[in-house]
Amino acid sequence: MTDVELPETPLLDELEKGPWPSFVKEIKRAAIEQEKAMKAGKKIKLPGAAKGLLKVLELAYKEKRTHWKHGGIVAVVGYGGGVIGRYCDLEDKVPEVWHFHTMRINMPSGWFYQTKALRAICDAWEKWGSGLTNFHGSTGDIILLGTRTEYLQPMANALAYLDKLYGSPAPFDIGGSGSDLRTPSACMGPALCEFACYDTLKACYEFTMRYQNELHRPMWPYKFKIKCSGCPNDCVAAKARSDFAIIGTWKDEIQIDQEAVKEYAKVIDIEKQVVKKCPTGAISWDGKELKIDNRECIRCMHCINVMPKALKPGKERGATILIGGKAPFVDGAIIGWVAIPFIPENELIEKCCEVLEAIWEWWDEEGKFRERVGELIWRKGMDEFLKVINQKADVRMVYAPRNNPFIFWRELNQ
Amino acid sequence: MVAQEVEKEPEETVEIKTDFGPPHYEIMLHPIIKKNYGKWKYHEVVRPGVIKRVAESGDVLYVVRFGSPRLLSVYTVRDICDIADKYSDGYLRFTSRHNVEFFLTDPDKIEPLIQEVQEKLGFPCGGTWDATKGEYGLSNIVHTQGWVHCHTPATDASGIVKSVMDELYDYFTDHKLPALCRISLACCANMCGAVHASDISMVGVHRKIPKIDDDAVRRTCEIPSTVAACPTGALKPDMKRKTVILDKDKCMYCGNCYTMCPGMPIFDPENDGVAVLVAGKISDARYPPQLSKVVVPWLPNNPPRWPEVVQTVKKILETWATHAEKYERIAEWIHRIGWERFFELTGLEFTEKLIDDYKRTPYIYASYRTSAAFRW
């Protein structure tokens, strides 16, 4: 059927079997269709890249090792990140993927798209790259997988003029990598979710636009990530995956619609599924009325999750800032901890910017090479950090006070 | 080839433009979403994969979710666009876990959409859960690059994910679990996928120090920056021989030196493999966020289908699913039954490798038990 010949890949072929969609099929599809497109007269700068990847990957499967080498090239004028350099160590055997650099493209807040935009990206990448992508990389960027050094700039230009050259509703810019602000990301928030306690998409967009320089020209000790979740469910895993997590919450009472509670009572066991599962025992239910002791409620979201029609976060909304979240490299994994317990919604973006800038200045000055901000706080102490962000201590920052009296009374020992 | 004078492409002649940022999200929003922005009233799960969202205005939107392999060819992305044009007014969304979502206003189109996606793309509908009923589906596996593109992986990413999801397919398309379960994979301990707070995670681990090829080091490397790249100070320059010396007792097998210096590869086919972690959690619901804990220190790389890893993950998932109460995520379940019972029920072996001895972590001793209150 196809007149395109593919390399033999007995091991990879195994991964075409089974019900889950197959990445091997995707690579093969790119190999076949890109070649067909070229034969049909389309401009294709990097023919055979997907085919080359099949060869390299089959060998990796056979030998149980990678065949990629790191390259440090960025090669897009004006940018210090957003490109991951890759060379294959099988250069003469598989020249098609000798260079196989990745580009990270800043996605729109919340990963919403018009098809016109996606089609335009596809057309540009079919021409200038391997035709392979990731939707999305784990930081959130669109990942364009594999091109040569000399095509990095033209592809960046294609994206920068994606509206004019390819009919996209807007151009796309390059995302972050290296020691910079990484592409901020956000949950779908108010676009689709009734739990959102602040506008996550707007916040994410504002930070991205305001800090273009920090995103594109890495100068810090290491990476810095900002993620916006609209409520404590934290659907973008901001607490674990970002140095600066903005988690929506509220201060006043959970809003209750008693009629809707009664409707739920017909289909679920409120006592068992809601009352007993409340971590602080704040809820009671007598079969007629659901009562929540809002002094006891810790705003964990469980009851709201179970009865979204009946319960809603309160009206006094805002967000909690958690600082320091990161993967284990190098001093161990950290889930972000509370830096600012509550910022009201209407002050949120401005306050975050003020705090971010203070943190960056301090960290850029004091941080060691490859020290994430959480590790710097460990080294320097929370008391210093709180001074940096001009924040008073609050018992909500700890599970318990310290268990030793070895306090550094620096103010008495100048 | 390169030197030929050819006609310039438009991309090669445009003026360079920087720092204009991503598209504004508003132009990417479906008209119904834009109209009801911030004014959603509630949601209801119609069937696995389909969430009905109702706005205060009375507008209704059906969000239909499908699992994707994350690695997509532009040709498949175009097919996705065709489907979005046909059913979803030219709009769509991806989720943080590599799923793709379409927006329907007409409930009668749900079934045809699911049919067409299954036929054209082979993507399954699912990945959702119904918190009201306390019935949960498994979402897609967040993962990284592996042998497809990275230089430091200790295992592949896409291949294991495919193998695990094939095995757990029905959990994705149905709501058969008692609570949320997030699975993720990172192909080395750098953990680009940040899998350190997932219910179940798989992490590629190297177990051998890099192999220094003195000759290649001399040819390809900057000795000072290679030495400086080592986070544990395990490397020293050897000025005389123009190479580096490695203190094997200090090395944590992170591969950072290999990033700087292609002359000291970290991969090792027989000794690289996969560790399995459990009981991480991120949401605040009921129980505070938790880091994942290692329960299997190493499993072999056995491509193309990694049966050992697949079976271990399945065993953990199914043991939990049969023993947990409604809403009890793995962390909460283990908190109730105790780690003694976890190892007993799953049949996993507890060994000295699972007692923390990574001294750089300030909280190293926090996991040591300080009471004689045991379960026997």
Next chain:
Amino acid sequence: MTEEVNKEELKQKVLEYLAKKPWQVRDLAKVLRVKKRELDKIVQELINEGKAAYWSSGSTTYVTTKDKLEEMEKKRSGT
């Protein structure tokens, strides 16, 4: 006036250092005993002038000269 000259001198010196190996700007600032922020600006100028260039490990970023970068990448790509 003298400031201008000093800056040019410093820029030249920075280039000399960058030609030796890829640097973290903060480390070079210590070696040259200048404020990191000041060096950031100089390095940025050199980059804009096309004399210096970034080298990225993927997770961290270095700066070196354009020639050194090309040499490094050539060695890595195995040509």
